[in-house]
Structures are given as C-alpha cells and as structure tokens.
Amino acid sequence: MDVAGVVLVDDHPLFRRGVAELLTESQRFEVLAEFDTAQELLPSLDRLHPELILLDLQMPGTDGMALLERIKSLHDDVWVVMLTASDSSDHLLRAIQLGADGYLLKDTDPDIILERLEAVLEGKVGLNDEMVMMLAQRLRSERSRACAGVDDVPPDWPAALTERECLTLRWIAKGLSNKLIAREMGISDSTVKVYVKNLLRKLNLRSRLELAAWVHAHPLPPEGEPT
Incomplete structure (x- = not known):
C-alpha cells in the first residue's frame, strides 16, 4: 500500500499533534510537515510535494479560504481537505466552490476521518454524510430563494x-x-x-x-x- 505525504496547517499545536499521530498510526499517511500559518506553508510546497493538505479554516493572518484558493491556483494536483470546527453551510459551500476536495469537522470520529481521507486519495468525495446533506439542503434553499419561494x-x-x-x-x-x-x-x-x-x-x-x-x-x- 502506497503511503501518502500529508501537510497539516492549523494554528492549534495540540490538535495538530493529535491529527499527526492519527495519520502516522494508520500507516497510510506520512506527515511531511506541520505549519501554523499560510505564510509558513506556501514557500515550502514546492519542496515538500505533498499529495494531501489538511487545512484549518480559521487561522491568524491569511485564513483557510484564502489559502485554499492560493494552493489550488498554484498546485491544482494537490488534494486539499478542510478540517475545521465550522459547520456553517456558507463555509462549506464556499470551500467547495474554491476547489476543496473534502470538508470534515474536527469532532468527527477519528476512524471516519481516516476513511474519508483515504476516499479522497482514491478520487472520491471527502464529506461526512451530514455534510453532504447540508450541502444538498443549501443548494435547494438557494434555488428556492432565487425563485421567490418556488422550486x-x-x-x-x-x-x-x-x-x-x-x-x-x-x-x-x-x-x-x-x-x-x-x-x-x-x-x-x-x-x-x-x-x-x-x-x-x-x-x-x-x-x-x-x-x-x-x-x-x-x-x-x-x-x-x-x-
């Protein structure tokens, strides 16, 4: 089984450590580096060549959305999964529109996180079932609003x-x-x-x-x- 190189970007060291241990113990992923901010990550991407980036949404300085857009404009072959505490449908929809390959909540069961990340490596959707339903409801709601309440x-x-x-x-x-x-x-x-x-x-x-x-x-x- 091939091991995928992963980069973690999150401004909470304790959370990063827990995710790094989870990924390493799975023997499916290798954590190449950890970063606190976008400013630290971007200069290192060409050197690290990660297959997957796990990205927090809310960070000091450049936030996760801006960083996601920047990464995809420079390295569209890199998978990017948002790993965040935000269950906002606005954030979910915006991340997907910017090219995110997945959107997972930080309180997701660790086994589910691993399962969804492995699915992303296979080119599948990296969403929890509840995130898929939230996205579906948001799309349906937006279309209804556009038609003044008529689908x-x-x-x-x-x-x-x-x-x-x-x-x-x-x-x-x-x-x-x-x-x-x-x-x-x-x-x-x-x-x-x-x-x-x-x-x-x-x-x-x-x-x-x-x-x-x-x-x-x-x-x-x-x-x-x-x-």
Whole structure:
C-alpha cells in the first residue's frame, strides 16, 4: 500500500499533534510537515510535494479560504481537505466552490476521518454524510430563494441529460473519481471529463461535490426506469 505525504496547517499545536499521530498510526499517511500559518506553508510546497493538505479554516493572518484558493491556483494536483470546527453551510459551500476536495469537522470520529481521507486519495468525495446533506439542503434553499419561494427545478429535469450523462451522475453520487467511472463505463478518462463538464453546464453547478449534493436533493429515477 502506497503511503501518502500529508501537510497539516492549523494554528492549534495540540490538535495538530493529535491529527499527526492519527495519520502516522494508520500507516497510510506520512506527515511531511506541520505549519501554523499560510505564510509558513506556501514557500515550502514546492519542496515538500505533498499529495494531501489538511487545512484549518480559521487561522491568524491569511485564513483557510484564502489559502485554499492560493494552493489550488498554484498546485491544482494537490488534494486539499478542510478540517475545521465550522459547520456553517456558507463555509462549506464556499470551500467547495474554491476547489476543496473534502470538508470534515474536527469532532468527527477519528476512524471516519481516516476513511474519508483515504476516499479522497482514491478520487472520491471527502464529506461526512451530514455534510453532504447540508450541502444538498443549501443548494435547494438557494434555488428556492432565487425563485421567490418556488422550486425552479422541473420534475422531469433528468430528461435534459443523455443516458451516459445520467450514468455518470449516478457514479459521481456514489463518490467515484473520473478514472473509476471510466473503468466502470468502459470509456476513456477524457470522455468522462466531457460528461462531467456537460453536467455542470446543464445543471448550472460548479464542482463535482455540488453534483453529488444535487442528486441527494433531486434524486434520479431508479436505474432501469426511463429518465
């Protein structure tokens, strides 16, 4: 089993130590470095080459959102998971829009944290079930507000999708990466990327996590039934 290099960014030393011990004991992760602030992290990224960054939201100086945006603009191949005490749907939605690969609460059971981080390394969604539901509820609420209290999603919305797009959306909802979806469908990664791009455009969404949340808020018909 490959060991993934991780960098921790959190201004609470005691919490960082606990997370570092959890990751190290799992034998799935290697903690490459720990940082208190964004200013300490950024100059070291090129040297460390982490696969995963665990990032606190609220820190002195540059906050986690600004740091997330900066990391993704410089190193879009690095997975970034927010590990935070904030259960605000505003923070959750903003993090996802900025490219976060996961959003976990600090009081999450340690075994669940490890499970979700391992899922991220496989290209899956790094959210707790409650975070997925919170995101789905937020998306549904925003659309309702935009329509003055009337849901603007027609019940036959899947009819706008092709059969392959619907199938791709089902796999995304199950947390599969493009590579795994391509394997399941017997097509290339680049073709899956086209389907994902089409889904984002047709559903007016901005990320894979929003697509996953969309299906929770607006379920597809059971497989085998016409869309």
